Amino acid sequence: MTRRNSCDHCPGSHSGARACLASATVKPRAWLLLEHPGPWPERIEQLTGPAPIAAAVQAALAAGVRPQLIRRTGRRRGVPPVQVYAAYSEGDRVWMEGRELTDPGGLAELDLAALAAGRSPGLGERVTDPVLLVCTHGRRNACCARTGAPLARDLAARFGPLVWETTHVGGDRFAANLVCLPAGLYYGELGTAEATAAVAACLRGEIVLERFRGRAGLPEPAQAAEHFVRAHSGILEIGAVTVESVTGTSPYEAVVSARGTRYRVVVEDAEQAAGCGPDCGENHGSYIVRDLTLLNEAALV
Template sequence: MASATVGARLWLLIEYAGPWPSHLESLQLPDKIAELVRRALDRGIRPQLIRRPGRRTRTQVEDLHVLVAYAASQEPWMARGVVAGPDDLDLDALVAGVVPESCILEDEPVFLVCTHAKRNACCARIGLPLARSLAESLPDRVWETSHVGGDRYAANLVCLPHGIFYGSMSQAAALAAANAYRSGEVILDRLRGRAGIPEPLQAAEHFARAHTGECSVGAVAVESSRSDGDVTEAIVRCGDVRIQVVVEPSAFTPPCGTACAETITTYRLVSLDRLTPVQYTTPALA
């Protein structure tokens, strides 16, 4: 919970089946891709390399197949394009929330599974079979991707365009989360959070969902917040309810013996109060 990548509200996905460097910012990539990654980083856009599950061919880079996603509004979108080179993709349009001229809007979500072995072996060991399994159920919607953040949570699943992160996914859990997202909903189990907002606010959204049972992707958002030391107070819109949520950090050490299992910060619920009365029926137990 509350561990989705904070600085990821704009996304650039570049299809590349060749070898991935451990860090994209090193720009150890074919010239066209390296330049596109550099331009994205300069504009605060999150670049990711992607490839179809199971493919490891080393092909010469000609046209660039890209996906862009904009999650900085209440109505996120994503678009697909094929460009000859970096100059043909208007990343400034993406920053402005406008679909680049070289791209066409997508009407289906995309699912990313981190399989970046050079960054962390666990991501490949656990992520590769999950990506292949998920792709069998959702052909053409699933991609392997480079590092998304949170190696300790492998296997990681990202649902775009909203930037919903899940971690520690099994094949069954990933399929359930993907199907829920396709229906416009989230599942709280293994939900890491929504990318692009500070971690305390991700935690506030999570606690608001858990309290109300609200599963709709777009129905929950932080409207305002303030911090006093380590304590964060947020006003969360949850459907037609406004909820005051107060959280504070809490240390946690995962029960894992790998190098990626250092103590991490999660969040504890201090208080939660509804600000407007509303009739609510507690969901029946499964």
């Protein structure tokens, strides 16, 4: 029996009151997005059909690529054809390509090992517009459907074909969640106004720090260090801030470059309140900044 969590018993959950910085998923840099109208199983690896899509999910997982099922809001078409995107989001190696496959059997021809290494899997043309993923995976967590589905509809009304519903992206306790690819930007605890601001910033190549969870593929202390440098410097361009290194255990020491200016940042673990239910128990920790110093200069905070 599938367990469905509800946050209705927890006033204030998913209200934007909790800090969500440095909570983006840390593993994926390579992504494979596969159109599938649903219903979606509780976990994507449990998908059984259509067979070519289920096989592509398993192949992606085996290759170290993160698969996501995607679908349009409202009335959904069946499959085929299947819209497919491949994306890579690591540092300045950020790109995406996409194609609509009339025959989903063509998924077996993708070079997923190349994608995992940051190279084209042979999918198709590069995609210049971002893909905006809103988690609506209600079978995984009811909060994602309750808060994500209306947000997806609102964003689709504003930004059209850029917007897709998607399966679990991590961090259920921060629903509604938005992921902007190919940059791998995570936002959480979003209402329509906050999500619209985040998307508008993404389209102009920037980040909004409010409700910004971090960048996928970076260790959490690195996400925290990037966040604090951006907050201090006011630099919001997506590619303008780079975490050069993170060392130690809490407190962690990071070196961060922002438009050529290098900072030493010391961040420390901090506890947050527990999630709103048994399935919202991810990412209880957060981070605080202990020191932010221009290298070879006096401390700034």
